Amino acid sequence: MPLKRIFPYLALCIWITAHAAPQIPAERLQTLASDPYWIALGHYETGKLGGWRSYVDDPDFFLAGDGPSNPEAELRATLEAIYAPAGQGDKHPQCTYPARTRWLREQLQLSDLPQPACSEFKTWYADVNPHSTVLVFPAAYLNSPSSMFGHTLLRIDQPDIHENNTVMLSYALNFGAFIEGADNSILYAWKGLMGGYPGLFALVPYRDKLKEYSRLENRDLWEYRLNLTPEETGRMVEHVWELKQIRFDYYFFDENCSYRLLELLEIARPGIELTDQFPVTAIPTDTVRAVKKAGLVESIDYRPSREKELLARAEPLDDAEQQWVLQLADDEKLLDDPTFLALPAPRRALVQDAAFRLVRYRSTGEDRTSEIANRSFKLLQGINRNPPPELEVERPGLPEEGHQSRTWQLGAGIREDRAFAEYGLRMAYHDLNDNLSGFPLGAQIEILQLKLRQYEGNHWQLQRLDFATIRSLTPRGELLKPLSWQVAGGLERVLGEDGDERLVSHLNGGVGGSWNLGEDALGFALATARIEHNEDFAPFVATAAGFNTGLLWHNALGTTSLEAAGDYFHNGEIRRRLSLNQQWEVSRDLGLRLTAQREFSQRAAPVNEVMLELKWYHY
Structure with missing residues (x-):
C-alpha cells in the first residue's frame, strides 16, 4: 500500500492514542465517585435500601445507562465522553457538562483534553457574567397555592452591581413547577403534593421576577446577599447550564424551589451541608434560616411591595384625606378642584402621592390603557410640583427569625x-x-x-x-x-x-x-x-x-x-x-x-x- 494511503490511518491512530481517556486506577475512580462534590453534581442521595439514587428524573442528564443509581459508572462515562473529538462543536460533552469537565480536569490534572469551542456556552456565560449571589425570599402569599409558604430564588449579580447599580441587569435563578394548561387551584395543589408536575431550573432577567413577585402578587421581598466568591458563584452557574431543560419531580413540601437551590449552594461551596437538614420537608423560611446558620449571609435588604408602600403613604392621612385619594385615583381632573387646592400643600403632597400609588396598584396585571396612562401622568405632574417627603416603610421582623x-x-x-x-x-x-x-x-x-x-x-x-x-x-x-x-x-x-x-x-x-x-x-x-x-x-x-x-x-x-x-x-x-x-x-x-x-x-x-x-x- 502506498505511503500516502497509509498516512491517514497512522494519523488517526496517533490522534486516538493521544486523546484517549487516561487509564485511571480503579481505587482512584472509586474515591472520586464517592467525593461529596461529584455526589452533588449528580444530585445523588443514599437510597432507602442502600446504594444511590439521583433526584434528577430525566435520563438526558446521564451519560451512563445506570447513571441515576451508579455515581462511579457516570464518572467513568463522563471521563470517556470529554475525550471525544472536538469536532462535535457545541454538542461536545465538555460543552454540555462544563462543571463536570472543570472538576475532573482539576482532580486528575488532565492537560491533554480536546479543545472544543463551546461558543454557545461561553456566550451564555459571558452574558450572565456571574460575580456574586443574592438569596431572594418573596414573602408568603396566601392567595396562591404555590406561594403560601413563601418562595426562594437566587439572583446572580454582575461585577459592577454596586458601582453602576445594575441590579435590573442581573439574572434570577429559579426552580419551579412546569405547568402546561390551566389547572384549577385544587388540582394544582393535589399535583404539587403528589409530584404530578416536573420541576425545571430557569435563569431569567431579575426585573421580570421582581415584577412578578412584588407587583403582580404584592409580596414583600427579602434579599440576602451571600458571601460567595466570584469563583464559587461561577461554579454554581456552570452547573446550571448542565441542568437546562433537565426535569426533576416537583413536590411542594420537600423537593421544591428551596431544596433545589440548597443543592446549588452546596455546589458553589463544597463542604457545607444544607440539604441534610431537610429529610422530610423543606419550607422556604426554614431553608433561609439554614443558609444564614451556615454563615453564608453577608447582608440583608428589604423591598416592600406596592401594597405595603401604598398603605404606608396613606397611614398618616385622616378619613377626609383618604376620600380625596379615592376620588383622585378615579378622576385626575379633581387636582384643580378649589376644595382640594385649599388643603395645605404638605397634605396635598401626601394625598397626590397616595393617589398615584393607588392607580398603579389597581392597574397591576392589567393592560395599560390611555386613560390610566393619562391619569398617572397628571398625578405625577402634581407630585413634581409639590413633592412629598421620602417614603419610609417600617421594616417588619425577619421571616427567618x-x-x-x-x-x-x-x-x-x-x-x-x-x-x-x-x-x-x-x-x-x-x-x-x-x-x-x-x-x-x-x-x-x-x-x-x-x-x-x-x-x-x-x-x-x-x-x-x-x-x-x-x-x-x-x-x-x-x-x-x-x-x-x-x-x-x-x-x-x-x-x-x-x-x-x-x-x-x-x-x-x-x-x-x-x-x-x-x-x-x-x-x-x-x-x-x-x-x-x-x-x-x-x-x-x-x-x-x-x-x-x-x-x-x-x-x-x-x-x-x-x-x-x-x-x-x-x-x-x-x-x-x-x-x-x-x-x-x-x-x-x-x-x-x-x-x-x-x-x-x-x-x-x-x-x-x-x-x-x-x-x-x-x-
Missing part, C-alpha cells in the same frame, strides 16, 4: 368531669395564636396536624387529623378592601346524639371581612359553609351554613383570640362554639397556650373544656 415550622404539642385538661392528656404533632406551620415574630397577624397555614387524646382509665382516641387549615384575615380599610377567607378539611370530634363525641370527616370554608381595631388587634366576621360525613345523620353527607366571628389581639404576653362559631345543618341540627385562647410566648420556639371552650348542640347538653398546652416549635 420566626418560630420553627414543625410543632410538638403536649397538653393536659378537663372535659366536663373527665381529665385527659393530649399529644399532638403538626408538620407545618403557623396558626393565629402561635408566636408571632416573623409572621403577619391574622395569617394561618396548618398542614397535617394530628392530635391524640388519652382519657382517664387509659382510654385513647384520635381527637383530630387536619389535612389543611388555612385562614387569611387581612384587614379592610378606606383604600383597600380585601376579602378574608378560610378553608379547612380533615377529621375532628363533634358532639353526638348520646353526649359522646363522634369522629367525622369534614370540609368547610368561609368568606367575609376583617377590620383593624387598633395597632395590634383586629376583628373578623365570616359566613361559612360545611360538608360533613356523620353516622348520626341520615344522608351520606350533611351540609350546613354558618358563621365564624371573633377578635385577635397581640399583647405583651403573646396572642389572644376570642371566637364564636355556628353551623346550621339542613336537617335541623345546630352546633355552636365559644372559645378563648391565650398564648404565652415563652421563647422563640416555645409557647404555652390556655384554651377554654364551650360547645352547644341540639343532640347533647352543653360541654365545657379547658386545656393547658405546651407547644415546642421544632423542625
Whole structure:
C-alpha cells in the first residue's frame, strides 16, 4: 500500500492514542465517585435500601445507562465522553457538562483534553457574567397555592452591581413547577403534593421576577446577599447550564424551589451541608434560616411591595384625606378642584402621592390603557410640583427569625368531669395564636396536624387529623378592601346524639371581612359553609351554613383570640362554639397556650373544656 494511503490511518491512530481517556486506577475512580462534590453534581442521595439514587428524573442528564443509581459508572462515562473529538462543536460533552469537565480536569490534572469551542456556552456565560449571589425570599402569599409558604430564588449579580447599580441587569435563578394548561387551584395543589408536575431550573432577567413577585402578587421581598466568591458563584452557574431543560419531580413540601437551590449552594461551596437538614420537608423560611446558620449571609435588604408602600403613604392621612385619594385615583381632573387646592400643600403632597400609588396598584396585571396612562401622568405632574417627603416603610421582623415550622404539642385538661392528656404533632406551620415574630397577624397555614387524646382509665382516641387549615384575615380599610377567607378539611370530634363525641370527616370554608381595631388587634366576621360525613345523620353527607366571628389581639404576653362559631345543618341540627385562647410566648420556639371552650348542640347538653398546652416549635 502506498505511503500516502497509509498516512491517514497512522494519523488517526496517533490522534486516538493521544486523546484517549487516561487509564485511571480503579481505587482512584472509586474515591472520586464517592467525593461529596461529584455526589452533588449528580444530585445523588443514599437510597432507602442502600446504594444511590439521583433526584434528577430525566435520563438526558446521564451519560451512563445506570447513571441515576451508579455515581462511579457516570464518572467513568463522563471521563470517556470529554475525550471525544472536538469536532462535535457545541454538542461536545465538555460543552454540555462544563462543571463536570472543570472538576475532573482539576482532580486528575488532565492537560491533554480536546479543545472544543463551546461558543454557545461561553456566550451564555459571558452574558450572565456571574460575580456574586443574592438569596431572594418573596414573602408568603396566601392567595396562591404555590406561594403560601413563601418562595426562594437566587439572583446572580454582575461585577459592577454596586458601582453602576445594575441590579435590573442581573439574572434570577429559579426552580419551579412546569405547568402546561390551566389547572384549577385544587388540582394544582393535589399535583404539587403528589409530584404530578416536573420541576425545571430557569435563569431569567431579575426585573421580570421582581415584577412578578412584588407587583403582580404584592409580596414583600427579602434579599440576602451571600458571601460567595466570584469563583464559587461561577461554579454554581456552570452547573446550571448542565441542568437546562433537565426535569426533576416537583413536590411542594420537600423537593421544591428551596431544596433545589440548597443543592446549588452546596455546589458553589463544597463542604457545607444544607440539604441534610431537610429529610422530610423543606419550607422556604426554614431553608433561609439554614443558609444564614451556615454563615453564608453577608447582608440583608428589604423591598416592600406596592401594597405595603401604598398603605404606608396613606397611614398618616385622616378619613377626609383618604376620600380625596379615592376620588383622585378615579378622576385626575379633581387636582384643580378649589376644595382640594385649599388643603395645605404638605397634605396635598401626601394625598397626590397616595393617589398615584393607588392607580398603579389597581392597574397591576392589567393592560395599560390611555386613560390610566393619562391619569398617572397628571398625578405625577402634581407630585413634581409639590413633592412629598421620602417614603419610609417600617421594616417588619425577619421571616427567618420566626418560630420553627414543625410543632410538638403536649397538653393536659378537663372535659366536663373527665381529665385527659393530649399529644399532638403538626408538620407545618403557623396558626393565629402561635408566636408571632416573623409572621403577619391574622395569617394561618396548618398542614397535617394530628392530635391524640388519652382519657382517664387509659382510654385513647384520635381527637383530630387536619389535612389543611388555612385562614387569611387581612384587614379592610378606606383604600383597600380585601376579602378574608378560610378553608379547612380533615377529621375532628363533634358532639353526638348520646353526649359522646363522634369522629367525622369534614370540609368547610368561609368568606367575609376583617377590620383593624387598633395597632395590634383586629376583628373578623365570616359566613361559612360545611360538608360533613356523620353516622348520626341520615344522608351520606350533611351540609350546613354558618358563621365564624371573633377578635385577635397581640399583647405583651403573646396572642389572644376570642371566637364564636355556628353551623346550621339542613336537617335541623345546630352546633355552636365559644372559645378563648391565650398564648404565652415563652421563647422563640416555645409557647404555652390556655384554651377554654364551650360547645352547644341540639343532640347533647352543653360541654365545657379547658386545656393547658405546651407547644415546642421544632423542625
